[in-house]
Amino acid sequence: MRKTSKKFQAKAKLVDRRNYYAPQEALDLLKQTIWAKFDESVDLAVKLGVDPKKHSIRGTVTLPSGSGKTKRVAVISKPDKVKEAEEAGADLFGSDDLVKKISEGCLDFDILIATPDMMGAMGKLGKVLGPKGLMPNPKSGTVTQEVAKTVKEFKGGKVEFKMDKTGALHMILGKVSFESKALEDNFFAALAAISTQKPSGLKKPFLQSITISSTMGPGIKINSKIVAEKLEKGGF
Numbered sequence: 323m324r325k326t327s328k329k330f331q332a333k334a335k336l337v338d339r340r341n342y343y344a345p346q347e348a349l350d351l352l353k354q355t356i357w358a359k360f361d362e363s364v365d366l367a368v369k370l371g372v373d374p375k376k377h378s379i380r381g382t383v384t385l386p387s388g389s390g391k392t393k394r395v396a397v398i399s400k401p402d403k404v405k406e407a408e409e410a411g412a413d414l415f416g417s418d419d420l421v422k423k424i425s426e427g428c429l430d431f432d433i434l435i436a437t438p439d440m441m442g443a444m445g446k447l448g449k450v451l452g453p454k455g456l457m458p459n460p461k462s463g464t465v466t467q468e469v470a471k472t473v474k475e476f477k478g479g480k481v482e483f484k485m486d487k488t489g490a491l492h493m494i495l496g497k498v499s500f501e502s503k504a505l506e507d508n509f510f511a512a513l514a515a516i517s518t519q520k521p522s523g524l525k526k527p528f529l530q531s532i533t534i535s536s537t538m539g540p541g542i543k544i545n546s547k548i549v550a551e552k553l554e555k556g557g558f
Contacts, residue, residue: 329357334540342545345552348534349505355539356498362537363390364495364505366512369531370485372521379485382463383515387504388479390497395476396420396431398440398458403469407435410470411477418443424450431456433476435464455484483516489530491516498536509534510552517553 333355343351356362370379396414397407398421407415414420414431421443424434427450434451436444436458444458451457458464462482466472485491495508513529520528532544 330538330540333357337540337542339543342543344548345509345544346502346506348542348544349502349509351542352505352534352536352539353498353502355542356536358536358538361390362498362539364498364500365492365535365537366495366509367490367492367533367535367541368513368516368529369490370516371526371528371530372485372489372524374485374487374489377485377521378461379491379516379519380459380461380483381515381519382480382482383512384475384478384480385496385508386479386511387496387500387508389481389494389508390500391494393432393476394430395433395435395473397435397469397473398424398444399437399469400439403437403467406469407473410473412469412473421447429454429456433464433482434458435466435469435472435476437467437469438465441465455482483512495534510549513549514553517550 336354337351352364372379394413395411397403397412399407399415399417401417404415404417416423417440424447429450434456441458448457463472481493483491483493493512495512496505513532517528527546527550529546529550532546532549533541534544535541
């Protein structure tokens with residue numbers, strides 16, 4: 323732990339904690355703070371200017387450069403759609419049989435997709451899936467008839483985001499091995515998607531604070547005003 327702490331502290335000194343960096347500057351700096359011996363994830367944390375008790379912010383975004391993470395996708399559908407799920411590359415697929423397996427504790431997947439006609443049977447899984455954020459939801463695009471298309475999208479880099487009870491959301495932007503331009507493209511795609519969820523009539527800034535970090539690295543604060551201006555102009 324002492325050795326790890328020294329490495330972290332050395333890298334943390336590269337970051338001015340009082341500064342709010344421009345996005346590209348922050349991503350370049352993040353590359354300098356890497357010290358772990360594995361391909362760390364690049365994580366995004368956004369504090370939103372809404373009351374979590376009054377608003378639910380969630381959605382999906384397809385990262386143009388991918389997430390760098392292979393996701394296991396499960397599909398629950400009527401028998402006529404099971405073959406479609408299998409051919410599209412789903413890792414788990416089934417009907418009432420899969421509902422039963424999940425109720426017994428089978429959670430070997432990252433994304434669960436369900437067709438609308440199976441949502442009645444899904445009700446019994448709420449206590450199992452809800453706490454883990456795995457319950458299919460129309461807002462996240464995981465309740466759909468377009469099984470093949472949705473499986474391929476999530477396999478190809480589509481990721482979910484959801485605000486937590488503190489008004490913050492967290493999501494992966496890629497891996498530290500990605501080129502800076504690829505991370506920048508993913509960054510702005512993510513922020514653009516999040517911004518579409520801004521409640522109408524909100525007077526204060528929606529994007530209150532933005533921070534990026536690698537899995538083992540220090541947080542780097544980003545100037546949210548610069549991001550908001552670029553999103554408004556579409557100049558990214």
